[in-house]
Amino acid sequence: MARVDQTLERVAEELWQAQVNVPFAPIAPVRDTIVSLGGDAIANAYRVQQINTRRREGAGRRVVGRKVGLTSKSVQAQLGVDQPDFGALFDDMAFVDGQEIPLHLTQQPKVEAEIALVLEHDLGWERHTLVDVLNATAYALPAIEVVGSRIANWDIRLVDTVADNASSGLFVLGSRPVKLGDFDPVNCGMLMESRGDQVSSGIGAACLGHPLNAAIWLADTMVRYGTPLRAGDVILTGALGPMVAVRPGDVMTAQIEGLGSVRAVFATEE
Template sequence: MTEEQIRQAAAMLRAAEAKREPIAPLRDAWPDMSIESAYAIQQENMRWRLSQGRRRIGCKIGLTSAAVQAQLGVDQPDFGVLFDDMAYGDSEPIPASILMQPKIEAEIAFVIGRDLTADRPGTLDVIGAIEYALPALEIVGSRIANWNIRIVDTIADNASSSAFVLGNTPVKLSAFDARLCGMVTERRGEPVSVGAGAACLGSPLNAVVWLARTMAAHGTPLRAGDLVLSGALGPMVPVVPGDVFETRINGLGSGRAMFDRDPNEVRA
């Protein structure tokens, strides 16, 4: 893709978000779009968001499920950028106005305590750099109509990111087993998703190692204070306005996501 085409694709995604009107897959308009071009589109919109006063606070990792990778024809995860206005507190109402084809998934969030500047960070580097972990609920959303995505569509769309909720109690890595910890997510008390740390690339720490190496290779290493959403521990669940979800992860505690009702909803 040319630089002009990259700018055009980025503008299409911004317009879709502003209007709350999903668009056709980008790959339809540019069949030759590569993964590199998709990340260039993502970076174009990252620069635009920063110019509008938003603050980068970390990264999210996507496509950590082997089944989803097979569906999209890839053999590795992807990543997107987290911004300050995507964060919501535990039980803080999430406005319906930000939602676009929303789904929710439970994850482990890690906060980086020191810079990971090695050319190829390893597991020991990552374990030593993580300050603490938190339970998290990520709300994914797609600017692509009907979630008709392939790898280039979701990368360009900032890894289909939307918002996230963090639990309140930081936990050190030594206090829980990131691979074996079990997870259950409930919608108003009814279980809707179950899983464990092993569902995320064998361990969420493997996902963070992949991200640390990828970011270092891009010349933008993970830094102290960065937040990392490491990937889903179980199946995604569709969200509708008014929903309430709570996730519990063994050893990490719980977190709750509450969604406002749509103000345009007709009530009896």
């Protein structure tokens, strides 16, 4: 057991250094190292994620919510999985609509448009229903997640992305709250543009058939891991369309029907 713990600590340290080093130096995939330990590789990957979550909290950062990843059936098929994964969102990952994002805070950045939920009540049941999530949600916001990978060339499988905090990077939230009953989360269309050129499109149903399915899965999963979702938490429910790579100076605008728009503005230089 000591060998397993030491190895997971070493993997977490490698990912941490890749996260904080400037200039950015990505690392090789970590999946083979974790799988070689035997046992439940996914559980061990989440242990790596938790090590670095505690490290960030120890450095003064605050968990402000969770993201759901792998909500696209095509991406699940690509990675050979049949369920999503999750990662932690921290206060220093949050950007305001239109606020410039320094490139040195990103790692191989890509963007995707999502529906964000903000909770008004805790979700602490062992098994949650749609009504539980509806009643617990204060409002929704349009969001752009700036995903990132500490793994070189995005050469990832499920174990890699779980260990790497579900390939989290940063996130940008719109500023106009909308009640869930005031738009259609399933049939809402999404259009993302880069300075007027369409780069991605999709629909709410692309996220596990319904973005609230992702929220239900997350609520149940976080209870099993002993860290239930709490009032005030932000939930990034998952991508509504394909990810798009980011270049210096990009301005990405996502418009979600009935929910409004949000912009991610990237600096022109490192």
